[in-house]
Amino acid sequence: MIVIDGAAVVTLDRERRELTTGHVVVDGNRIVAVGPGPAPAYEGARVIDGGGCLVTPGFVNTHQHLYQWVTRGLATDATLFGWLTTLYPVWARIDEESVHVAAQGALAQLARTGCTTASDHHYVFPGGDLLEAEILAAREVGLRFHPARGSMDLSEKDGGLPPDSVVQDRDEILLATEAAIDRWHDPSPESMLQIVVAPCSPFSVTGELMWEAAELARRKGVRLHTHLAETTDEADWCDDKFGCTPSEYAAQLGWTGPDVWFAHGIHFDDAEIKRLGQTTTGVAHCPSSNARLGAGIARVADLRAAGCPVGLGVDGAASNEAGSLLEELRHALLFARARGGPQALGVRDVLEMATLDGARILGREHEIGSLEVGKLADLAVWRLDTLPHAGIPDPIAALILGTPPPLELLLVNGRPVVEHDTVITIDEPTLARQVTHTQHRLLATT
Numbered sequence: 001m002i003v004i005d006g007a008a009v010v011t012l013d014r015e016r017r018e019l020t021t022g023h024v025v026v027d028g029n030r031i032v033a034v035g036p037g038p039a040p041a042y043e044g045a046r047v048i049d050g051g052g053c054l055v056t057p058g059f060v061n062t063h064q065h066l067y068q069w070v071t072r073g074l075a076t077d078a079t080l081f082g083w084l085t086t087l088y089p090v091w092a093r094i095d096e097e098s099v100h101v102a103a104q105g106a107l108a109q110l111a112r113t114g115c116t117t118a119s120d121h122h123y124v125f126p127g128g129d130l131l132e133a134e135i136l137a138a139r140e141v142g143l144r145f146h147p148a149r150g151s152m153d154l155s156e157k158d159g160g161l162p163p164d165s166v167v168q169d170r171d172e173i174l175l176a177t178e179a180a181i182d183r184w185h186d187p188s189p190e191s192m193l194q195i196v197v198a199p200c201s202p203f204s205v206t207g208e209l210m211w212e213a214a215e216l217a218r219r220k221g222v223r224l225h226t227h228l229a230e231t232t233d234e235a236d237w238c239d240d241k242f243g244c245t246p247s248e249y250a251a252q253l254g255w256t257g258p259d260v261w262f263a264h265g266i267h268f269d270d271a272e273i274k275r276l277g278q279t280t281t282g283v284a285h286c287p288s289s290n291a292r293l294g295a296g297i298a299r300v301a302d303l304r305a306a307g308c309p310v311g312l313g314v315d316g317a318a319s320n321e322a323g324s325l326l327e328e329l330r331h332a333l334l335f336a337r338a339r340g341g342p343q344a345l346g347v348r349d350v351l352e353m354a355t356l357d358g359a360r361i362l363g364r365e366h367e368i369g370s371l372e373v374g375k376l377a378d379l380a381v382w383r384l385d386t387l388p389h390a391g392i393p394d395p396i397a398a399l400i401l402g403t404p405p406p407l408e409l410l411l412v413n414g415r416p417v418v419e420h421d422t423v424i425t426i427d428e429p430t431l432a433r434q435v436t437h438t439q440h441r442l443l444a445t446t
Contacts, residue, residue, distance in 0.1 A: 001025065001027045001044065001045040001046065002025070002026040002041055002045065002046050002377075002411070002414070003023065003024075003025050003026075003039045003045045003046065003047045003048065004023060004024045004025075004026075004048045004050045004053075004379075004381060005023065005038060005039045005047055005048065005049065005050055005054055006021060006023070006049060006050045006051045006411070007021070007023070007024075007050025007051070007053040007054065007055045007381065008020055008021065008022070008050075008053070008055070008384075008395045009022040009023070009034065009054075009055045009371065010054065010055070010056050010254045010285050010351065010371075010395075010396060011034055011057075011370060011372065012056075012057055012351070012352060012355055012356055012369065012370040012371065013034075013240060013370050013371065013372045016348075019034075019035070019333070020036075020395075021036065021037065022034070022035055022036045022037065022055075023035060023037070023038065023039035023046075023050075023055050024371055024379065025039055025040075025042065025043075025057055026377040026379075026414050027414075028377075028412060028414050029150075029190060029376055029377050029413040029414035029415075030097070030374060030375070030376060030377055030414070030420040031371060031372065031373055031374065031375050031376075031377050031379075032373060033373060034301075034371050034372065034373060036089070041159075043365045048222045048381070048408075048409060050381060051385075052158055052383060052384060052385030053381050053382060053383050053384060053408055054381070054382045054384050054395040054396070054398075054399055055371065055379055055380070055381050055382075056114070056351065056355070056371075056379065056380050056382065056399070057115075057355040057356075057368070057369055057370050057371055057378065057379055057380075057435065058114065058115065058116025058117065058355070058366070058368065058378035058379055058380055058410065058411070058412065058440060059114040059115045059116065059117075059312070059325045059326070059329075059354045059355060059358070059380070060115070060116070060117045060311060060312075060355060060358025060359050060361075060362065060364075060369065061115045061116075061117065061118045061119060061311030061312070061313055061314060061325050061358070062119050062261065062263075062282075062284035062311035062312060062313045062355065062361050062362070063117065063119060063121060063225075063263040063264075063284035063286055063311075063314075063315055064105065064106065064119070064121065064313055064314050064315060064316065064317070064323075065112075065121055065122065065123075065315070065316035065317065065318070066099070066102055066103040066106040066118075066120045066121050066122065066134055066135070066137075066317070067091070067094055067098070067099045067102045067103065067122060067124065067130070067318075068087075068102065068106075068316040068317040068318035069101075069102035069103070069105040069106040069109075069323065069435065070094075070098055070101060070102040070105070070435055070438045070442060071087060071090050071091065071317075071318045071439065071440045072245050072317050072318050072321045072322060072439075073233055073318075073441065074086065074087060074090070074318060075087060075318075078293075078361070079233070079293060079294060080230060080231045080234075080293045080295060081233050081235065083230070083293060083318075084161055084162075084396070085161065085318065085427075087318060088161075088162055088163050088166055089163065090442055090443065091124045091166060092124070092126050092156075092163065092165045092166045093126065093229075093442055094124060094126060094130065094442070095126075095127065095128050095130075095381055096128040096129060096130060096132075096133040097129045097133075098438045098441070099122075099128075099133040099134055099137075100133040100134070100137050101137060101353055101431070101434045101435055101438045102317075102438065103133065103134035103137035103138065103430075104140065104141060104426060104431055104434075105233075105431055105434075105435045106317050106323055107138055107141040107143050108135060108141055108423045108426055108428065108431065109144065109322075109323040109324065110314070110323065110372040111141060111142070111143060111410055111412075111423050112324075112407060112418060112421070112423055113323075113324040113325045113326040113327070113407070114325055114326050114354075114380040114382070114407060114410065115143065115325040116143060116144055116368070116376065116378035116379070116380070116410065116411075116412045116417075117143065117144040117145075117146065117358070117362065117364070117368060117412075118138070118143050118144070118146070118184070118226070119136060119145075119146040119147070119148060119196065119236055119284075119292070119313075119362060120145070120146075120147050120148060120369040121146065121148040121149025121150050121198050121200075121225060121227075121263065122134060122147060122150050123151055123152055123198065123199075123200040123204075124150075124152075124166050125151075125166075125168060125176075125417065126193060127167055131147060131149060131180055131184075133174075134147060135147060135184060135193065138193075139192075140425065140426060141308075141417065141423070141425055141426060142412050142415060142417040142425045143285045143412055143417070144191075144192050144368070144378065144412060145192065145194075146191075146192050146193075146194050146195075146196055146223075146362055147184075147193075147195060147196065147198065148195075148196035148197070148198030148225045149176070149177045149180045149181075149195060149197060149198060150198045150199065151168060151173040151177065151198070151199050151200060151205065151209065151213070152199075152204040152205055153166045153167050153168060153169065153170045153173060153204075153205060153206050153209050153368050154167065154203070154204050154205055154206050155167040157366065158206075159241070161203050161204055162204050168206075170208060170209045170212070170389075171317050173199075174209075174213070174216060174357065175212075175219075177213070177216060178220065178337040181195045181197075181220045181222055182196055185220070187221065187224060189366075189367055190360075190367070190376065190413070192246070192413060194222070194223075194362070195222055196210060196217075196222060196224070196225050197213050197214075197216055197217035197220075197222055197223070197224050197225070197227040198213075198224070199213050199226050200226065200232065200235070200315050201227035201228070201230075201234070202226075202228070202238055202246055202249055202250070203234060203237050203238075205226075205442065207249075207253055208264040209255075210226075210250070210253040210255065211253045211254060213219060213254065214255060216386055217259070218259070219223070219410075221395045223259045223260070223363060223419065224255065224259055224260045224261075225260070225261055225263070226250070226255065226261070226262060226263070227252055227263045227264060227270075228246050228247065228262035228263065228264065228265060229245070229247055229262065229264060229265050229266055229267045229268055230264035230265075230266055230267075230290075230295055231266070231267070231293075231295045231296070232267060232296075234246055234267075235267050239331065245267075245269075245272065246267075247272040248266055248272075249278070250262070251275070255281075256275070256276070256279040256281045257279050257281060258279070258280040258281070258282075259363070260281050260282065261281065261282030261283060261284055261309075261311070261361045262281065262282070262283050262284065263286065263313065263315070264283075264284070264285075264295070264298065264304065264315075265283035265284075265292060265298055265402060266290060266295055266296040266297065266299075267296065267297045267424065268299065268303075270302075273299060273303055273306050273308065274306055276303065276306065276308045276359055277303070277305075277306025277307035277308045278285045278306075278307070280307060280308065280309065281301055281308060282308065282309040282310070282319060282360070282361040282377045283298070283308055283309070283310045283311070283312065283331055284311050284312070284313040284361070285298050285310050285311065285312055285313065285328075285332055285353070286312070286314065286315035286320070286327060286328070287331040287332045287335045288314065288315070288320045288322065288327060288331050289314070289315030289316065289319040290315075290335075291331070291335070292319050292320055293319055296333045297336075297338065297339045299339070300332060300336050300344075300345060300353075301336055301340050301345055304349070304353075309357045309360045309361050310353055310357055310405065311353055311354070311357050311360075311361045312325065312329065312332060312350075312353050312354050312358060313328070313330040314328055317365045324404065325354065326399075326404050327404065328355050329350045329351065329353075329355070329399075329400050330350075330401065332345065332350045332352045332353065332401055333345050333346075333347060333349075333401075334398060336405065338407040342428070343355070347394070347396050347397050347400045347401065348396060348411070350400060351396060351399075351400065355369045355370065356369040356370055357369075363366045376413060376414075377409075377411050377413060377414035378411065378412055378413065379411050380407060380409070380410050380411075381407070381409040381410075382399055382405045382406070382407060383405055383406040383407075383408045383421075384398050384399065384402075384405055386405060386406065388403045388405070389402045389403075389405055406420075406421040407421050408420065408421070409414065412445065434438035441443055
């Protein structure tokens, strides 16, 4: 049993209770008590002094490409399409070893920045069991994991963007995706691992694969994910090829509904936002990556007002070298206000996006995303009594608007993953050397 005592607590429960001084008690992998004032005494419990700290639900990362952690810092001034064409030849050389190292590095960074549940979109399969490589990495780091089995079947010779070497045959993709679901997907309420079906994007996937992938996902009872409306280039490409917007194209192929979420969703018009809200189709907002690639600023406030669940994502590490989920909260807030004014989004709005909305997108809102009795013990304890945060009266504002604070404790399924701002499940210095070696190896053979 773990007792966190004397901390500020933001529960995000139905009443949105915020406790100036309170406690959270964890027994096994479940929260058994949340309340104001001192915690009751529990014999044999580990008691953590939460004085000067804020306890939040663990963050949910709704979009990333873990394998890119070993290809950061390349094509730093390119647009999305230019960035992709530069990096595809490098990614064509990834293998099980490089993906395992990359996933460990990216997941460890997510943990250090408050993430307890991560969804990854892996769509490049030049050889080897790359999905297994990242699943094993997630187990080792200790995060709850929703890997999205991505795919591409539309290469350069077919009018798509990816080179021929990184695409697969449609039948091969569908068989491999179904096999991954059968092998790995755990639908239980305490699941640490759930598979998602995720063709890459309209410009790298045929319409036939999009349609059949949606049918497969719904037959197997899993969720659907893809990139959509990220750039104006994509919109122009869809208009030229299909005579419609990316959103209209996706809708024609059955890609709307509460089991679907899109990465980015920057270039939606009013009618499209209304349709997304009516169908409760989700969006993974990736503000840092969108800014890094100059893709634009998503209409987050409008999407949320329409009823669309909007979560946060760090996106590919090669287009967001920081890979920090906490930074996405701050950037989401600032960019929304830059676009829509000072009332566009509040600090509590972005905290909800990072927790409950992310959980809703993954279909886990009844298990994670808030601090409530009976929910899974996924939580973060942030130290806010340091010089950069001292004197800020609102701890949520201190967390989101201040500099990233030290992470005193991160629990995933009741298990400590970060303590005193250090990931304790892996050896960080050794992993850093492995990441450097792996990138050198990939670039040397390109």
